[in-house]
């Protein structure tokens with residue numbers, strides 16, 4: 137089904153939950169990092185933007201449409217503004233920006249290439265030079281398998297895995313976690329943009345924004361016991377992550393409600409949506425609800441009933457972490473539907 | 476000689492500095508190791524020609540950093556189907572190698588980080604993928620009652636099935652194989668190298684051999700065909716079926732009993748005590764030569780009650796002849812806020828174990844301490860005098876005390 141992604145397409149916005157009156161962001165003169173925002177007394181905002189006509193006739197995500205959807209999502213998050221200008225609330229020229237994608241699921245269920253290109257386009261529009269942007273994950277081969285073209289050097293957007301540059305020698309630790317951090321994050325990044333995928337996870341319950349940070353450390357295999365709790369929260373507390381993470385754009389164009397995190401076509405649905413937030417905990421809370429709704433629709437048990445509710449989300453919100461809020465009363469959910 | 480971790484309880488660290496000429500009497504130990512950078516383990520033996528003598532080997536040591544030979548996880552030569560796992564629905568697998576029993580989804584790895592599910596088939600990624608190799612004195616493992624004064628061709632791959640907060644080899648034990656420099660050293664080549672460097676044993680050590688069990692088994696078979704024995708330095712955290720398959724190929728096994736409390740295993744080791752005790756009992760039933768190391772960490776596992784409980788358990792379940800080494804902790808990895816174990820604490824541990832009736836109780840990581848020596852439990856005369864890894868006197872004859880003829884358990888001669 138062909139979509140017409142003209143800027144004039146109407147979007148319908150609806151705010152859910154009490155007290156969600158304003159779409160205008162706080163009006164900060166300088167970009168705030170996600171941790172500052174998450175710990176502020178104001179409500180966390182999560183935008184879910186849908187476009188039922190996101191795909192071309194072949195079923196692929198249309199580049200123009202995803203850019204349009206991204207713009208609407210960002211407007212929902214940061215206020216009605218000219219799309220490019222919105223991004224100056226996230227980045228300022230001269231910064232090194234890294235876009236952490238999720239490519240474990242191969243072509244079937246990884247961060248969408250068109251979406252990431254749209255993000256890079258807007259970053260460049262906001263004054264970030266192409267070569268100052270790195271698209272990355274753990275491994276270059278996995279990036280290629282997910283459809284990204286590995287690019288190093290030249291005046292172009294860079295794209296490579298941590299295998300290309302390695303991890304810092306020194307350990308950083310918080311709570312239960314002690315890890316070496318990707319040099320992409322420590323040496324090639326002032327601002328981190330997290331682009332996870334909305335997925336079920338056989339151990340953790342769900343893998344969305346918070347868990348995508350496992351791709352930053354050298355030893356994620358050590359942190360899967362006990363449903364990844366409290367490890368995911370502790371990883372997100374690592375200073376390099378906490379201070380640089382500024383925005384999460386969760387790809388729910390295709391999403392997975394069972395059998396994750398690897399690609400299982402039978403459990404994947406085309407949700408044609410993006411979730412955008414600066415509070416990863418709030419975003420994961422909303423994402424978890426979406427997966428539960430899909431599971432219910434498919435007649436599956438809740439994750440809790442299966443003994444794998446993502447408890448780490450609550451841990452990330454607790455007094456020891458304060459990475460954001462998982463309290464629905466403190467989350468303003470804005471839905472944007474393109475029509 | 477400052478090491479702690481599961482496999483390094485007596486200076487058993489690939490990057491540790493070994494005292495020069497530690498066994499000047501025999502002239503065989505002085506060349507053994509050189510200080511190493513964290514990420515530049517030396518693959519000493521691999522660089523030497525087929526006719527290399529030990530001095531030649533010694534000269535080659537600093538010349539073989541592996542930094543340029545890092546290999547990617549997709550390297551097919553290292554990926555061999557795992558031998559201990561079950562296939563589950565939805566392309567999941569259940570690893571049966573160690574008690575953790577990881578259920579691993581497609582494209583994911585188990586806790587140890589060296590086993591990967593690829594489309595419902597489970598692979599070890601570290602077969603023949605050697606990230607550290609050295610010729611060490613067997614005393615460094617430590618084995619004090621097994622071929623004393625001999626050399627062990629010692630090797631490791633990346634990975635470990637626990638995560639001890641004091642690990643001194645965390646660079647390799649807590650890494651994925653693609654994150655450390657490695658070389659392809661297939662089993663036959665391991666045996667050739669051991670022969671070439673006059674090592675009567677191959678030692679699987681430094682990280683945790685359980686996680687590279689398939690390689691251990693194949694290298695042990697290749698070694699035995701060539702007349703080389705195999706010795707294992709392990710945390711003992713292994714399931715029964717794999718234990719039988721792996722340990723039956725070993726000639727001696729050293730187990731790190733890290734504490735005698737489940738809560739310590741849970742909090743500090745990220746493992747369990749019970750399976751390790753089961754392993755020790757199984758080893759005894761198999762008749763394998765076994766020694767035990769207990770790394771004494773100040774305030775965490777150094778109470779009289781814990782020493783007493785452990786010693787009496789050993790006496791009841793393993794007998795009084797199994798050697799136990801109380802070794803000194805040095806701050807490292809995630810446990811840097813504690814001091815070095817006072818020698819007096821090690822002496823207290825030894826006194827308690829001796830009072831419980833254990834015959835061969837040693838103190839480790841304290842070179843020159845009299846409790847490095849072996850004494851006859853009958854006549855109390857000194858039988859083996861050691862300083863660090865060096866044998867200064869060896870008086871045991873035909874496995875017995877030359878003074879009172881008391882049989883001294885161990886494997887004293889090749």
Ligand code: SF4
Pocket residue numbers: 570571572573574575576577584585586587588590635636685686
């Ligand atoms: S050997 Fe590794 S994968 Fe297997 S159960 Fe143990 S930790 Fe898990």
